[in-house]
Amino acid sequence: MTRLCSIPAQARRPLVRSSLKQMSRFSTSSRTCDYADTLQNLKIGAHTRVLFQGFTGKSIASTATANAKESLEWGTKIVGGVKPGFDTSHLGLPVFPSVRAARMRAQPDATAIYVPGNQTAKAIEEAIEEEIPLVVAVAEHVPIHDMLRIHSMLKSQSKTRLVGANCPGIISPIGRCRIGFQPLPCFAAGNIGIVAKSGTLSYETVASTSRAGLGQSLCVGMGGDPLAGTNFVDALNIFEQDPDTEGIILVGETGGTAEMDAAEWIKDYHKRTSNPKPIMALVGGVYTPPGRIMGHAGAWTAPGEPNAKAKYEALERAGAVMVDHPEKFGELMKTLLTTRGRLQGTTSTNGFNQRRGLHTMRRVTPGRKGACQPQQTRSIYVKPFQALDMLREKSIPVNETAHSDVFLSLTIDRTALSPCILASTSTGFEPEQTGRFPFAYEGTDFSKDHSLVEAIASHLQLPAAAYDNLARLLQGLWQIFREKEAYILEVRANVTNKFEVRDARFGFDDAAFRSAGRQQEVQQLRNLAEEVVEEVEAEKDGIVYIKLEGAGSIGTLVNGAGLAMNTVDALTIHGGRCANFLDTGGKATTETVKASFRLITSDPRVKAIFVNIFGGLTRCDMIAEGIIQAFRETKMSVPVVVRLRGTNEALGQHLIASSKLPLEVYDGFEAAAHRVIELAGDRKHYY
Structure with missing residues (x-):
């Protein structure tokens, strides 16, 4: 992969709003460095030397160990890890006592931070102090004020670029460099640049472009944090200059103004470019209720901010080709590339093939209740x-x-x-x-x-x-x-x-209490008795559940906030009426599925359930086994349609289809959506 050593000043055109001018005017310190100068650090590849902060230990660090093994086998150049106070080895790689020691002895180009949310800011600060060029922070629930302090530091320097927090990371399929926890089987080297707020929606997007034979050049997980270190405009500037990128996909969602900034950039790009790279986009949360936090910490709309519909319309007016579901990206992008003479050949599809829906109808066995550990937080x-x-x-x-x-x-x-x-x-x-x-x-x-x-x-x-x-x-x-x-x-x-x-x-910010143990007196002001009972119960089970108003008849169960928002949107567009938003979190385990089924069926409006799962790091066969077990152990009285895609999707679909349970399984969203809408009685099925 060609390494981008510098980006001309005219290519760095982040949207400069009046607010940015005002901030420089009212700042109490003069600004001598430009964080935009670190854009070039996003251009990772085979050359990138990666460090892990949080390499060994328990909890999230054990995830880092598994992640590091996968990345090493894939080809990522990992030079070691950091564990404060220890000078040892792990996975045959050195473990350094500090980031400073790692910088001096291993000279990393990037660091992946795998520590809990309450420790993330300190880890980022260490990396900034040592001028590590790229920092990728994956943890959720990093306190907002910790990130405000970090951004104050970032804006005062021009050496370190941050991706995240609360993001899946950044990955170069061409250079086989993964800094994050993206599901590798979905990726294929190719020519599509992807930038996304949502992890699960980005995986769906990647899988779609892989199935279409296009593959990906560089994928940037902007993440769902309210204060993202790298945004859409940053990624668009990189994709514009990258010779490996022929098409660009942007995946946004409710909350913030990053999509509006991207729309302005796209409008300007089309004006100054004779043969622009095709740009496609999706915005999740068009049909979700205003004033609610939709799973991601940053998925809320502040006063004066545009809603998701306004963002969709702005991107469309700017010239982006819009879709309502990520599985449509691949074939439509292939058509756009062919039309504009940019298609340079296709890649292996990695086994992601479209198949007809598989379904079976049988009787259900009632069972017992279960519980799972809390994961999500709320404000x-x-x-x-x-x-x-x-x-x-x-x-x-x-x-x-x-x-x-x-x-x-x-x-x-x-x-x-x-x-x-x-x-x-x-x-x-x-x-x-x-x-x-x-x-x-x-x-x-x-x-x-x-x-x-x-x-x-x-x-x-x-x-x-x-x-x-x-x-x-x-x-x-x-x-x-x-x-x-x-x-x-x-x-x-x-x-x-x-x-x-x-x-x-x-x-x-509830993360200040849940992650860092701060602000207990504010936490005590919360009165659970006055909140929606189902939403409080969901929180205990590590689930984000929001009861939607109206005559919704379809219960939804989805793994990932962005995918859950898009599921509500897409079902509504197809004529369905959703009763709830439900995000199980990154993983759909047996326990979270059981708890989700209980929550959904407690709503008497629900006439059918739509389970929309993308298997990333958790394989589809494991997810299928969890759904089957949860179905057997939970007394169900409504039909369930399962759409299952991702890693080992064929095996997962087969397990459900052969389970002899009243579960209908599909791989394509359209067919599954039409079927669950028909079962819910929202409108006549026209297949």
Whole structure:
């Protein structure tokens, strides 16, 4: 593989929004380095020397050991690992006592961080200090404020590039270099560049391009973290310059503005390029409910951000070819490449062949209940009166009878990778009435930095007499934001006299408690008795379950947040009505499937269940055995359609088809979707 040693300045065209300009204006420190200079570090290949942080031990480190074995056998050049205080060996490779020792003795080009979420920031910081060119952080549930601090560091340097956190990693099938936990059997060397927020949707996309004989050049897992170290525009810049990449696929989802930034980049790319590489895209979460966190930590829409439908439409207007399901990418991309004269031959399909649906109908055996270990976390919104009490503690005037003149939100800016203030005269934070003011995480003091206060006041058209009271309110919000690790603080305020707050809505990062043991007093404000019973029960079983409103008749069971969002979308587009969103997490074990079946069937609206599983690291035959066992041990009264794809998919489908249980199994989404919609009685089946 050709190594990209440098990217011309004109090729590095990340979208520069007014918010980024404002952040540089209001930052308390001058910026001498450009994080964009690290883009070239994404171009991994056979040359890349990979280090593992968290190489040995228990839990996630044991996963790293298995991952390292697979990657070594595949051809990845792993030069060793790090275990603090130990100078030994593992898997025939050196284990260094520190990242510094590893840098000096092994000279790694990249490091894969396999430590729990509460240790991830420290591990990233060590890598930044040693100027490791590429850092890939795979852990979920990294506290948001840990990442805000890390991004403050990243923006002050130009040596280290971050991918993640909460991502599957980055992989070069051409160079046989895997830094992450992607399922290798899905990949084939080829010419399609893929960048995705969702792990499971990216695997579906990869499998589709492999089945079409196209293969992949480079796949970047942007990840589902709210503050991703590498975004769509970063990857698009790499794909544009990469001679191995002939087609580009982008997989987005609800939350943030990265897809809108990508749409602007695509629009500009098409204007300045005579024969552009074809770009296809998908956006998950079009039909999921607003205001909810959809499995991924970053899958939520903040005030002023576009919803998934708006992102879909923006990408389509920019010239991306849109699909509603990732299995459609492969053949459509092949057509686009052929039409534009870019098809350079096809690759082995790695056994990913389309087959007709297999199905059988039999009787079911009731069984016993089970349980599994919690894995997912959720964010916490406190009651309005609790939020107002926090403001009173900061001596902020509160008057619940006052009228509202202005609306303020202290949240995170996912493009600027920093905190920001949204200031609006509109309760809905409509874009034309809302100002966005990012600022530095370190060193900001609203009581002293009146340039930022004045800019916000000017946008709101406040009189000069109100500046001090506005500064006092902003400083109080900023103190709560940092002290209690919030991710969104919204207030409605009256601008007269004391700048009184009428109402407040505060959201806090639960990962700070679940991963790091911080913010216990905030955690205790949560009242489980007032939450949806099924959703609380699901959390105990490590499942994200959201009951959808309306007359939904199809229960969904999916492994992966992005795939779960897309499943709801695609079934709705096909005419179905979904009763729930359900993400079992990365793995669909017997216990999670049993718990999921119980949750779904507790909803009397459900007339049929759609199990949509992509087997990545967990093979399809193992997943099939888990589904069969869970079905036998759970008293079922509704028909179940199973779509099973991925590693060992043929064997998994055969196991279910021959199980003599009332399970219908398919490999293609379209046929499975039509069948479950027919069984649910949502509309007539037209096959």
